[in-house]
Amino acid sequence: MCLPGLNRKFLQDTWHLTREYWRSEEKWRAGGLLAVIITLNLTYVYILVLINTWFNRFYNALQNFDKEEVFSALGEFCLLAAFYIIVAVYQLYLRQMLEIKWRQWMTGKYLNVWLKDQMYYRLQLTENYTDNPDQRISEDLRLFTNYTLQLSLGLLKAVVTLVSFIAILWQLSGTLVIPFGNHQLAVSGYMVWVAIVYAVIGTWLTHKIGKPLAQLNFDQQRYEADFRFSLVRLRENSESIAFYGGEAREERAFISRFGKVFDNYWQIMQRQKHLTWFASGYGQIAIIFPLVVAMPRYFTKEIQLGGLLQTSQAFSKVQDSLSFFVESYSTLAEWKAVVDRLTGFVCNIQQVSELPQSSTIIRTEPAPVLAVNQLDIDLPDGRRILSGLNLSIQAGESLLVAGPSGSGKSTLLRTLSGLWPYAQGSIVIPEGHSFLFLPQKSYLPLGTLRDTLLYPGPKRSVTDEEIMAAMLLCKLDWLKGQLDKIEDWSRVLSLGEQQRIAFVRVLIHQPEWLFMDEATSALDEPTERVLYTLLRERLAGTAMISVGHRNTLNSYHKKKLTLDGAGRWSLLTM
Ligand SMILES: Nc1ncnc2c1ncn2[C@@H]1O[C@H](COP(=O)(O)OP(=O)(O)OP(=O)(O)O)[C@@H](O)[C@H]1O
Numbered sequence: 001m002c003l004p005g006l007n008r009k010f011l012q013d014t015w016h017l018t019r020e021y022w023r024s025e026e027k028w029r030a031g032g033l034l035a036v037i038i039t040l041n042l043t044y045v046y047i048l049v050l051i052n053t054w055f056n057r058f059y060n061a062l063q064n065f066d067k068e069e070v071f072s073a074l075g076e077f078c079l080l081a082a083f084y085i086i087v088a089v090y091q092l093y094l095r096q097m098l099e100i101k102w103r104q105w106m107t108g109k110y111l112n113v114w115l116k117d118q119m120y121y122r123l124q125l126t127e128n129y130t131d132n133p134d135q136r137i138s139e140d141l142r143l144f145t146n147y148t149l150q151l152s153l154g155l156l157k158a159v160v161t162l163v164s165f166i167a168i169l170w171q172l173s174g175t176l177v178i179p180f181g182n183h184q185l186a187v188s189g190y191m192v193w194v195a196i197v198y199a200v201i202g203t204w205l206t207h208k209i210g211k212p213l214a215q216l217n218f219d220q221q222r223y224e225a226d227f228r229f230s231l232v233r234l235r236e237n238s239e240s241i242a243f244y245g246g247e248a249r250e251e252r253a254f255i256s257r258f259g260k261v262f263d264n265y266w267q268i269m270q271r272q273k274h275l276t277w278f279a280s281g282y283g284q285i286a287i288i289f290p291l292v293v294a295m296p297r298y299f300t301k302e303i304q305l306g307g308l309l310q311t312s313q314a315f316s317k318v319q320d321s322l323s324f325f326v327e328s329y330s331t332l333a334e335w336k337a338v339v340d341r342l343t344g345f346v347c348n349i350q351q352v353s354e355l356p357q358s359s360t361i362i363r364t365e366p367a368p369v370l371a372v373n374q375l376d377i378d379l380p381d382g383r384r385i386l387s388g389l390n391l392s393i394q395a396g397e398s399l400l401v402a403g404p405s406g407s408g409k410s411t412l413l414r415t416l417s418g419l420w421p422y423a424q425g426s427i428v429i430p431e432g433h434s435f436l437f438l439p440q441k442s443y444l445p446l447g448t449l450r451d452t453l454l455y456p457g458p459k460r461s462v463t464d465e466e467i468m469a470a471m472l473l474c475k476l477d478w479l480k481g482q483l484d485k486i487e488d489w490s491r492v493l494s495l496g497e498q499q500r501i502a503f504v505r506v507l508i509h510q511p512e513w514l515f516m517d518e519a520t521s522a523l524d525e526p527t528e529r530v531l532y533t534l535l536r537e538r539l540a541g542t543a544m545i546s547v548g549h550r551n552t553l554n555s556y557h558k559k560k561l562t563l564d565g566a567g568r569w570s571l572l573t574m
Contacts (some may be wrong), residue, residue, distance in 0.1 A: 013343045020106075021106060036091070044084075046450065051080055054073065059304070060306030095149055110136070110141065118444070140345075151328060162322065169318055170191075172191065174302055191311060203323050206275070209275050214334075220268060234250055290311060291312050372427050374425040378422045379422065391463045391571065398546070399544070402561070418514065435513045436505070436511035437516075444487060448484050459569060467508065474531065499519055500523070532553075
């Protein structure tokens with residue numbers, strides 16, 4: 001029987017994902033906790049062994065009508081049961097504690113790597129980028145820590161139980177003598193062999209019948225996630241869909257996706273039915289089978305009633321622990337999938353961090369000038385969109401970047417900000433100066449309006465009066481009573497209002513260098529004029545680099561850089 005994915009590569013990948021935590025600053029605490037959990041696991045098995053021995057004592061006493069012994073055995077059972085309960089509770093409780101601490105550590109580390117050096121942005125620039133990094137961090141890390149502990153501790157418990165109860169069963173079995181023609185065949189520990197054969201046949205049949213379930217359950221999760229995701233997309237794009245009247249098309253898509261959920265579940269049901277037929281039959285036989293097998297020794301009075309019941313219990317424990325692998329079959333398959341996904345994510349991050357960093361061509365100098373020399377910008381597929389750009393902008397100057405759609409205007413801003421890795425040349429920026437980049441669609445985080453206006457957080461303390469004054473200047477004063485209101489502001493505010501929020505941020509942050517990527521595209525021309533005039537009046541020393549299509553922007557800038565998208569460019573002083 002080949003268990004899912006238990007090959008060398010999988011074990012190596014699992015070890016790579018695991019070792020960091022166990023070598024981290026938390027290693028002593030985690031190691032101590034793990035040692036306690038393992039001790040509790042072993043104690044648990046030991047209590048099972050004691051309970052098994054107790055069966056012998058108790059039923060023998062019953063058979064011999066030994067009242068005193070029966071009551072003494074009952075007292076012993078109460079004690080064993082009390083220990084059993086305590087160990088059962090704490091072994092789970094402490095395992096969950098270790099699991100959440102491990103997950104907390106891994107989540108912190110993955111979040112850090114994902115956010116560092118704009119990895120979350122750069123990840124999507126590679127060709128085979130990891131899908132849903134958010135799911136890797138939220139879901140897969142949870143499953144990874146859970147499965148790793150559950151399966152490794154489960155394996156330990158199964159092995160220790162197996163060894164302990166095989167020893168007990170071996171002792172209880174004695175030697176069975178089978179007449180064989182004129183000879184006699186003496187089989188030592190025959191119950192052990194019977195238990196192994198019984199468990200192997202059972203697990204093999206379970207495996208045969210249940211094998212497709214692992215894949216079916218895996219697919220079910222994927223189909224459920226696809227269905228849920230399509231519903232979320234409708235919620236997120238409700239307005240566009242309503243304008244297009246796309247309900248019928250959306251409904252067809254939902255029904256088709258749910259069809260996959262239904263069909264797959266139907267197959268799971270059929271398979272589960274076969275498995276339940278077998279498992280219930282097998283379970284019922286397991287109650288009586290060990291008794292039947294041990295009965296010859298009972299009738300020859302080699303063992304008493306207690307020995308018979310102890311044998312039956314030991315038999316079922318041996319069989320349970322042998323079934324561990326098959327019962328964990330689908331969990332192992334899911335564990336493998338989780339390890340594969342996380343390893344893919346880690347490799348992807350590694351790949352991206354090896355990409356040339358645009359920030360390596362950026363250096364700082366004390367002069368208040370932004371100087372671009374021989375800058376080439378490419379697309380990820382190697383196509384060149386800008387060739388040999390030379391440019392110099394003094395503090396307080398203004399530059400408009402124009403050109404047809406797709407000619408690389410935004411990509412130039414990305415390169416200047418250090419986000420775009422496919423560039424060569426040199427960019428010198430003034431040392432110690434503050435920079436602010438405004439994208440076309442402002443990001444509005446979830447939270448209060450005040451948090452949104454101050455995003456990503458002010459470098460100095462800002463009073464409400466200051467915020468309200470900036471709101472008034474940007475024609476957002478009607479919102480001033482809602483500074484403490486928590487909302488999904490990107491859903492509530494119009495695109496133009498969201499762009500004006502970005503200008504409030506500019507007035508509050510007062511950057512020395514301001515880069516705007518079509519930051520007024522959703523505004524009417526008079527409002528655009530108000531905002532640019534405001535910038536010129538209030539931030540006279542700020543250099544402004546704007547990207548835009550509108551001719552109205554010409555009058556607010558001194559220089560104009562035009563890109564043609566084929567690599568050529570021209571610079572005009574207006
Ligand atoms: N992440 C990316 N991966 C691959 N190609 C990209 C990526 N981002 C941008 N591009 C490509 O780079 C080219 C330039 O895009 P860019 O956004 O800079 O154009 P633009 O001049 O700002 O366009 P617009 O005026 O329409 O906003 C386009 O052909 C675009 O498809």
